[in-house]
Amino acid sequence: MDFNYTEEQLALQNTLRRFIARDYPFEHRRALAKSADGFDRAAWKTFADFGILALPFHEDFGGLNGNAVDTMLVMEMLGRGLALEPYVSTVVLCGGLIRDAGSAAQKEALLPAIAGGELMLALAHFEPGGRYELDRVATTASATGSGWQLDGAKAVVLGAPAADKLIVSARDGSGISLFLVDAKAPGVTLRTYPTQDGARAADIRLSKVMVGADALLGTAGNALPVIERALDYANAAFCAEAVGIMSALNEVTLEYLKTRKQFGQPIGKFQALQHRMADMVIATEQARSMATLAAVRVDSADVALRNRSVAATKAYVGAQARFVGQQAVQLHGGMGVVDELNVAHYFKRLTMIGLTFGDADYHLGRFSDTLLAA
Amino acid sequence: MDLNFTAEEQLFREDVRSFLRAKLPGEISRKVLGGKHLAKNDFVRWQQILHAQGWGAVAWPVAHGGTGWNPVQQHIFDEECADAGAPLQLPFGLKMVAPVIMAFGNPAQQQYFLPRIIDGTDWWCQGYSEPGSGSDLASLKMRAVRVNSPEGDHYVVNGQKTWNTLGQYADWIFCLVRTSNEGRRQEGISFLLIDMKTPGITVRPIIMLDGEHEINEVWFEDVKVPVENLIGEENKGWTYAKFLLGHERTGIAGVGRSKRELKKLKEIAAKESNHDRPLIEDQRFRDRIAQVELELMALEITNLRVISAEGEKRAPGPEASILKIKGSEIQQLLSELKMQALGHYALPYVEEALDAGWPGDALMDGYGDYSAPLSGQYFNIRKTTIYGGSNEIQKNIISQMILGL
Ligand SMILES: Cc1cc2nc3c(=O)[nH]c(=O)nc-3n(C[C@H](O)[C@H](O)[C@H](O)COP(=O)(O)OP(=O)(O)OC[C@H]3O[C@@H](n4cnc5c(N)ncnc54)[C@H](O)[C@@H]3O)c2cc1C
Numbered sequence: 001m002d003f004n005y006t007e008e009q010l011a012l013q014n015t016l017r018r019f020i021a022r023d024y025p026f027e028h029r030r031a032l033a034k035s036a037d038g039f040d041r042a043a044w045k046t047f048a049d050f051g052i053l054a055l056p057f058h059e060d061f062g063g064l065n066g067n068a069v070d071t072m073l074v075m076e077m078l079g080r081g082l083a084l085e086p087y088v089s090t091v092v093l094c095g096g097l098i099r100d101a102g103s104a105a106q107k108e109a110l111l112p113a114i115a116g117g118e119l120m121l122a123l124a125h126f127e128p129g130g131r132y133e134l135d136r137v138a139t140t141a142s143a144t145g146s147g148w149q150l151d152g153a154k155a156v157v158l159g160a161p162a163a164d165k166l167i168v169s170a171r172d173g174s175g176i177s178l179f180l181v182d183a184k185a186p187g188v189t190l191r192t193y194p195t196q197d198g199a200r201a202a203d204i205r206l207s208k209v210m211v212g213a214d215a216l217l218g219t220a221g222n223a224l225p226v227i228e229r230a231l232d233y234a235n236a237a238f239c240a241e242a243v244g245i246m247s248a249l250n251e252v253t254l255e256y257l258k259t260r261k262q263f264g265q266p267i268g269k270f271q272a273l274q275h276r277m278a279d280m281v282i283a284t285e286q287a288r289s290m291a292t293l294a295a296v297r298v299d300s301a302d303v304a305l306r307n308r309s310v311a312a313t314k315a316y317v318g319a320q321a322r323f324v325g326q327q328a329v330q331l332h333g334g335m336g337v338v339d340e341l342n343v344a345h346y347f348k349r350l351t352m353i354g355l356t357f358g359d360a361d362y363h364l365g366r367f368s369d370t371l372l373a374a
Numbered sequence: 375m376d377l378n379f380t381a382e383e384q385l386f387r388e389d390v391r392s393f394l395r396a397k398l399p400g401e402i403s404r405k406v407l408g409g410k411h412l413a414k415n416d417f418v419r420w421q422q423i424l425h426a427q428g429w430g431a432v433a434w435p436v437a438h439g440g441t442g443w444n445p446v447q448q449h450i451f452d453e454e455c456a457d458a459g460a461p462l463q464l465p466f467g468l469k470m471v472a473p474v475i476m477a478f479g480n481p482a483q484q485q486y487f488l489p490r491i492i493d494g495t496d497w498w499c500q501g502y503s504e505p506g507s508g509s510d511l512a513s514l515k516m517r518a519v520r521v522n523s524p525e526g527d528h529y530v531v532n533g534q535k536t537w538n539t540l541g542q543y544a545d546w547i548f549c550l551v552r553t554s555n556e557g558r559r560q561e562g563i564s565f566l567l568i569d570m571k572t573p574g575i576t577v578r579p580i581i582m583l584d585g586e587h588e589i590n591e592v593w594f595e596d597v598k599v600p601v602e603n604l605i606g607e608e609n610k611g612w613t614y615a616k617f618l619l620g621h622e623r624t625g626i627a628g629v630g631r632s633k634r635e636l637k638k639l640k641e642i643a644a645k646e647s648n649h650d651r652p653l654i655e656d657q658r659f660r661d662r663i664a665q666v667e668l669e670l671m672a673l674e675i676t677n678l679r680v681i682s683a684e685g686e687k688r689a690p691g692p693e694a695s696i697l698k699i700k701g702s703e704i705q706q707l708l709s710e711l712k713m714q715a716l717g718h719y720a721l722p723y724v725e726e727a728l729d730a731g732w733p734g735d736a737l738m739d740g741y742g743d744y745s746a747p748l749s750g751q752y753f754n755i756r757k758t759t760i761y762g763g764s765n766e767i768q769k770n771i772i773s774q775m776i777l778g779l
Contacts, residue, residue, distance in 0.1 A: 128719075133648075156721050196723045337753075337756055359717065
């Protein structure tokens with residue numbers, strides 16, 4: 001057993017912590033959320049300089065050979081800063097898909113560009129009406145001789161408005177396949193919007209979208225296990241982000257309990273609130289343990305173990321995040337429900353993480369089904 | 375023991391229903407049921423319609439234009455209004471300041487203010503909380519100094535109120551102000567009625583976490599208030615405010631609205647699909663609905679027990695606090711489950727979809743018109759355990775004042 005970060009990891013963590021504190025204060029973030037892009041392109045370049053856009057890729061493709069523990073520490077820091085940049089969409093999800101399923105030529109063309117901050121991508125997988133089920137893909141891919149024609153609709157594609165390319169899942173006779181599609185290709189229509197937590201997403205219509213044979217990512221009909229793996233990575237990353245947010249929320253709440261005075265004393269002197277705060281810290285430590293478990297196991301080649309660990313973590317962290325978010329708001333009184341303070345924004349982000357790629361109940365179901373299989 | 379409504383009560387319910395069918399404007403109820411933005415005039419218009427029917431203030435004494443209905447009838451009325459999608463009758467005038475004016479105001483105040491409340495002429499807001507005085511309200515600082523002058527004696531008011539709900543629309547604000555620093559803090563507080571048009575008052579919006587403008591800061595700079603606007607005696611304001619807290623029990627539980635929201639939750643769960651089946655067939659989710667329904671069933675009976683016993687002379691018990699705590703928790707759970715039922719389709723923040731008449735968006739299929747407000751409602755409804763005496767304060771009341779711990 002070894003729960004320690006390496007020297008390199010600690011250095012990266014420090015770099016990110018300093019960046020968030022100095023260059024990504026809450027006021028900046030608040031303005032970004034209202035800007036046209038909805039995130040900071042300069043920060044994205046800085047991320048490239050830090051190397052975090054290159055983390056999970058092999059050095060042959062401009063990567064740093066990082067693992068999911070590296071991603072965990074990045075996400076925790078991005079969580080603290082409530083960073084709006086589409087890191088999970090581009091690096092974890094799409095980068096991961098290209099890394100795991102791409103041909104040498106595709107990796108060559110795309111991974112260095114991601115690592116360098118020049119290319120952004122979004123995964124267009126989930127569809128209207130399909131909820132969280134991974135295999136509910138009605139979008140079709142028809143072979144055209146020279147390539148494929150894609151038709152269908154995708155819902156809540158995170159990071160789509162900024163994406164240069166989309167990775168689209170579609171069904172042909174043999175099963176589900178993945179395609180690289182230029183976001184500006186004819187027949188691709190985006191309905192963009194902000195999300196409840198200030199990020200950006202889009203609903204997408206694909207109508208007679210023509211792509212070449214080289215757009216296929218991986219082998220035709222076999223994408224489901226690859227998608228499942230990428231979403232496990234994304235969920236592990238979101239859990240780490242949630243833990244970063246929960247820690248930050250505990251810090252601001254603790255500070256508030258010490259400074260806000262009512263009845264002639266700091267409200268932190270009231271035992272009811274002391275116990276609540278203690279419960280919030282307990283929840284966060286427990287969540288951190290599970291996020292660590294997911295980060296270590298998501299890299300495992302044992303698919304059942306990987307699935308089970310991530311499902312357990314998303315279910316568990318979801319419940320703890322709900323508690324910590326709600327209570328942080330509650331303990332701030334009226335100050336907890338205003339747009340001007342970071343508290344409500346942390347709370348909203350935690351809530352939306354809880355609804356992304358399966359909520360706590362969905363993952364509890366996935367985990368509890370494994371009890372039958374055992 | 376009989377938990378059924380009597381035949382008369384059922385007839386009464388029918389009367390209320392047919393009134394609502396005939397008189398509640400569809401463009402208003404559609405907004406309420408669809409979670410759309412309501413304009414000031416929607417509230418005012420509904421108040422006028424109720425008033426024309428003689429139901430503008432059902433709980434008031436008949437002498438002031440009330441109905442004389444018993445608490446069970448009032449409860450039925452609340453429930454039917456909520457179910458039909460009537461706008462909430464805002465409590466600030468009808469349920470908060472009016473009972474104080476009736477109990478402690480002078481005849482001139484009663485004659486001037488009460489008719490203007492019941493017919494919807496005046497919009498009232500509540501000015502109790504201050505930045506430094508929330509749960510500990512008695513620490514409030516806003517100063518009112520009495521000045522004798524030839525043009526008429528008046529108070530000069532300086533200070534700040536905050537968290538003021540819908541004050542941006544208000545004609546009048548009722549305030550607790552400090553008129554003395556002698557003795558106990560509670561004994562230096564007075565109850566003042568202030569015309570919002572008085573020079574020196576500035577209303578600044580506070581945007582809430584759902585992006586809505588529902589609350590405000592209200593600043594007072596040398597605001598002149600005629601002494602005629604003092605309620606009762608100077609330095610007795612705390613007593614009047616406390617009278618108010620114990621006064622109103624029907625309604626705090628919000629049973630009617632929660633029943634409506636439960637119905638809506640079931641509708642959403644029947645519409646959303648999960649594994650190609652309606653979500654409501656998913657046992658894990660259905661059990662969550664069932665659990666909150668159990669809470670609501672219990673609260674409904676508790677509420678009826680409490681209001682049926684109203685009028686009996688007894689020492690004050692924990693009832694009002696129980697209704698507030700459970701009522702707010704249930705509202706929060708219902709809003710959370712509605713959002714959860716949508717899954718990731720609850721992520722988009724489409725502001726224009728909150729306006730009545732939004733035509734929908736062809737590119738966002740899979741979303742009902744109903745989905746847009748749900749996340750915002752969940753965020754917004756966190757307020758219910760904070761305001762009106764936070765749930766922690768309610769538990770202090772039960773444990774300290776009632777149980778003597
Ligand atoms: C949306 C909204 C609308 C409102 N509308 C109005 C309005 O129209 N008019 C008006 O006057 N006010 C209004 N309020 C104010 C509301 O009444 C106060 O927010 C409330 O009294 C809590 O005060 P506070 O916000 O200062 O929190 P604080 O009193 O600072 O409380 C912070 C936290 O400490 C807890 N706490 C405080 N004291 C104790 C204790 N002794 N034991 C245990 N826990 C304690 C609280 O429960 C809370 O969790 C509104 C508030 C909101 C959020």
